[in-house]
Amino acid sequence: KAGVTQTPRYLIKTRGQQVTLSCSPISGHRSVSWYQQTPGQGLQFLFEYFSETQRNKGNFPGRFSGRQFSNSRSEMNVSTLELGDSALYLCASSLVGNEQYFGPGTRLTVT
Amino acid sequence: GENVEQHPSTLSVQEGDSAVIKCTYSDSASNYFPWYKQELGKRPQLIIDIRSNVGEKKDQRIAVTLNKTAKHFSLHITETQPEDSAVYFCAASHTGNQFYFGTGTSLTVIP
Numbered sequence: 001k002a003g004v005t006q007t008p009r010y011l012i013k014t015r016g017q018q019v020t021l022s023c024s025p026i027s028g029h030r031s032v033s034w035y036q037q038t039p040g041q042g043l044q045f046l047f048e049y050f051s052e053t054q055r056n057k058g059n060f061p062g063r064f065s066g067r068q069f070s071n072s073r074s075e076m077n078v079s080t081l082e083l084g085d086s087a088l089y090l091c092a093s094s095l096v097g098n099e100q101y102f103g104p105g106t107r108l109t110v111t
Numbered sequence: 112g113e114n115v116e117q118h119p120s121t122l123s124v125q126e127g128d129s130a131v132i133k134c135t136y137s138d139s140a141s142n143y144f145p146w147y148k149q150e151l152g153k154r155p156q157l158i159i160d161i162r163s164n165v166g167e168k169k170d171q172r173i174a175v176t177l178n179k180t181a182k183h184f185s186l187h188i189t190e191t192q193p194e195d196s197a198v199y200f201c202a203a204s205h206t207g208n209q210f211y212f213g214t215g216t217s218l219t220v221i222p
Binding site for chain 2: 033035040041042043044045048055056090099100101102103104105
């Protein structure tokens with residue numbers, strides 16, 4: 001099976017702009033989770049989607065949002081970008097209750 | 112919510128020695144504990160996992176132990192090799208697919 005893919009791989013934005021990241025899960029996986037990874041902070045959970053519904057949400061401001069489509073592909077959106085949003089954004093897909101498989105990530109730089 | 116603590120944050124060992132990384136969790140409802148290895152510039156990769164109905168699991172040079180009473184689990188790598196050098200993350204999960212990650216351990220194996 002093809003692995004988890006994420007687009008774009010790299011992105012440079014300026015403060016105040018918004019950005020949309022995309023994640024395509026492994027075929028058959030209906031759960032998609034998003035994480036923010038920064039040096040020293042590890043992997044911070046953003047949210048998890050299953051069957052187009054957000055089931056779990058981490059402790060991030062409302063500027064971070066997401067959605068999932070009927071084909072399980074997911075997008076996350078960050079509005080009004082801040083410098084502190086610079087990070088590697090990882091998505092992971094899984095069958096419920098099983099191991100997560102990570103995508104390669106999108107490296108977002110906010111200037 | 113769940114809180115996962117991971118120690119040490121950095122670990123250096125001589126090639127051939129063993130390495131042990133420890134994690135504690137707070138929520139007794141957590142029942143799935145995966146370990147991920149992340150090499151520089153790469154995505155996290157699952158290396159081993161354990162469920163709460165098992166006390167120990169081994170896969171070649173890697174083993175994980177779980178103590179539910181004390182709420183801690185550990186990763187053991189024996190006969191370390193330079194290619195084991197990476198950042199290792201532990202995680203705990205219970206509610207659907209919400210995973211809580213430790214802050215990571217940077218392992219360096221010195222040839």
